[in-house]
Amino acid sequence: MAEQGTGPRVPTVIADELHIVYRVNGGRTGRGSATAALSRIMRRREERGVRTVHAVKGVTFTAYRGEAIGLIGSNGSGKSTLLRAIAGLLPAERGRVYTDGQPSLLGVNAALMNDLTGERNVILGGLAMGMSREQIKERYQQIVDFSGINEKGDFITLPMRTYSSGMAARLRFSIAAAKDHDVLMIDEALATGDRKFQKRSEDRIRELRKEAGTVFLVSHNNKSIRDTCDRVLWLERGELRMDGPTDEVLKEYEKFTGK
Numbered sequence: 001m002a003e004q005g006t007g008p009r010v011p012t013v014i015a016d017e018l019h020i021v022y023r024v025n026g027g028r029t030g031r032g033s034a035t036a037a038l039s040r041i042m043r044r045r046e047e048r049g050v051r052t053v054h055a056v057k058g059v060t061f062t063a064y065r066g067e068a069i070g071l072i073g074s075n076g077s078g079k080s081t082l083l084r085a086i087a088g089l090l091p092a093e094r095g096r097v098y099t100d101g102q103p104s105l106l107g108v109n110a111a112l113m114n115d116l117t118g119e120r121n122v123i124l125g126g127l128a129m130g131m132s133r134e135q136i137k138e139r140y141q142q143i144v145d146f147s148g149i150n151e152k153g154d155f156i157t158l159p160m161r162t163y164s165s166g167m168a169a170r171l172r173f174s175i176a177a178a179k180d181h182d183v184l185m186i187d188e189a190l191a192t193g194d195r196k197f198q199k200r201s202e203d204r205i206r207e208l209r210k211e212a213g214t215v216f217l218v219s220h221n222n223k224s225i226r227d228t229c230d231r232v233l234w235l236e237r238g239e240l241r242m243d244g245p246t247d248e249v250l251k252e253y254e255k256f257t258g259k
């Protein structure tokens with residue numbers, strides 16, 4: 001847990017017995033192998049209805065100001081779903097999420113516009129985060145420098161669709177990191193950057209924590225989690241399997257994954 005100096009610990013996110021269920025209409029694929037088609041015919045009655053995916057099952061935890069919390073677990077274990085629920089983008093089926101302020105979710109799919117230039121996207125992203133035009137103007141150069149987008153030429157004036165996935169992820173992270181957040185949630189953003197950029201982002205995450213926010217980081221990179229987080233939540237099949245100090249949880253997780 002984070003060392004918070006003096007004073008009581010301030011909760012920023014509370015998940016209380018949280019359940020998230022997706023509902024998928026029909027769920028028929030329309031295409032696929034002959035076996036898939038056959039099993040579709042056999043199951044067609046059930047498939048006409050709504051199918052459900054119970055992605056988060058009874059998760060309970062409290063996050064405090066100043067903590068950087070890693071979210072780990074196998075593919076499909078519910079990490080992104082949990083973050084989306086904390087951000088208020090998905091309704092709870094049962095249970096509740098309480099947050100202090102509006103959490104910002106920075107995902108690899110964060111909504112920037114591919115046809116706009118990097119420059120315009122910095123403005124768009126800044127406005128979307130609630131910054132004023134003046135604040136964006138003030139921090140514009142800092143955002144571009146942090147992203148390193150212009151290190152290999154004047155890319156910031158080109159449309160984002162011309163960026164590699166790593167470059168786009170760097171710009172998204174840089175925009176989000178320019179603001180001080182009460183609760184910042186980062187979904188795999190660091191995984192796509194190169195090592196030098198990862199280092200820079202990790203330093204910025206540490207700074208954001210010092211500025212008294214809470215940071216959540218979803219990553220399959222145990223090193224990133226180790227270098228950045230002091231606490232880890234491990235989800236498996238939608239259930240919270242472990243919640244504790246990074247070293248303890250990663251030790252068990254590495255046993256589980258056989259690393």
Ligand SMILES: Nc1ncnc2c1ncn2[C@@H]1O[C@H](COP(=O)(O)OP(=O)(O)OP(=O)(O)O)[C@@H](O)[C@H]1O
Nearest residue numbers: 022024053055073074075076077078079080081082
């Ligand atoms: N929009 C959706 N509609 C229906 N089911 C979904 C949707 N998004 C995710 N799921 C399902 O919810 C479960 C949890 O998915 P989620 O994306 O939260 O996992 P994750 O731990 O972030 O996975 P990964 O590590 O692969 O990114 C999975 O079974 C997935 O198939």
